[in-house]
Amino acid sequence: MFSLLLAALTAVGVQASTTFQLPGGPGPAGNYRDNPVYEVGENIDIQWTSDLAYMDLYMWQDYPTPGDGTAYFKVLTSATRSTSLIWEASFDGFSTAFPKGQDGVFYLAVYQNGTNTYDATCHYFNITQPASATTTSAAATATTKAATASAKKESASTTLTASTSSKPDSSDSGLSSGTVAGIAVGATIGALLFLAGVGFFAWKRLRKPKPSEQYAPAQQASPPDYYKAEMSDNHVAEVPGVVPYAEPQELYAPTRVHEAP
Known part of the structure; x- marks a missing residue:
């Protein structure tokens, strides 16, 4: 693998004057165990040090x-004096001929500007291929639109049904106008x-004589003499018409007329 890498670079490495910091320096050839992993769209911070005046930064795909004996590569920046770069991870210009959701393997190399001589490489790193993200997103969007359309249709149907049900039907619901008129006339007559x-009962009650008029007419005769004597002797005038000491058989109750209490 390492020999293929050297062949692909088409140059022989020289004494390093460049060192990668992010990602770190290179490890054993073909050893992917400790590779950093990035997602598509994630920003990768690339940093290095170098004594080269102008540099080209290449990105190579190892898997x-x-x-x-060939490999895919891409120039990220050229003729630069900067030793840092923020790059958004993507598969643009690289192979995706492997299962969705798995990783492609890459590494970086710094070249002296205008030459095929690389000065340093970094450690391998992985970029994960999305698992049908575009298809899933499109399907989700289509499903959402279908659900929205269905909800709108159902809402319109419900509104139409509610409006139709709320409108009274003069042909077969409720009471007819004749029935309502009859009820109104009957209620009025009853009232x-x-x-x-x-x-009538109020007038009759008003015409009924009061108890005092019925039982105490103006020509009423005076009570018998014994009533007066008992009233005088026993001082019970505050209770008119009561004879406390008389026996019941001595009273002439049928002929006695007095004012009702």
Whole structure:
């Protein structure tokens, strides 16, 4: 693998004057165990030190490769004096000929500007291929639109049904106008009869003589003499019409007329 890497670079490394800091320096060839892993769209912070005046930064794909001792590569920046770069992870210009959700393996190399001589490489790092993110997103969007359309249709149907149900039907619901008129007339007659009855009983009650007029007429005769004597002797005038000491058989109750208490 390392020999293929050297062949792909088409140059022989020289004494290093460049060192990668992020990602770190290179490890054993083909050893991917400690690779940093990035997601598509994630920003990768690349930093290094170098004594080169102008540099080119290349990115190489170590897995998968097209075979025959070749490899995919991409120039991230060229003729730069900067020793740092923020790069957004993507598979643009690289192979995705491996299962979705798995990782492609990459590494970086700094070249002296305008030459095929690399000065340093970094440790391998992985970029994960999305698991049908675009398809899933499109399906989710389509499902959401379908659900929204269904909800709108159901809402419109519910509104129409509610409006139709709320509208009264003059042909077969409720009471007819003739029935309502009959009930109104009957209720009016009943009310008039009730008021007439109440008025009649009130008039009759007003015409009924009061107890004092019925039992105490103006020509009422004076009580018998014994009543006066008992009233005088026993001082019970505060209770008129009561004879406390008289025996019941001595009273002439049928002929006695007095004012009711």
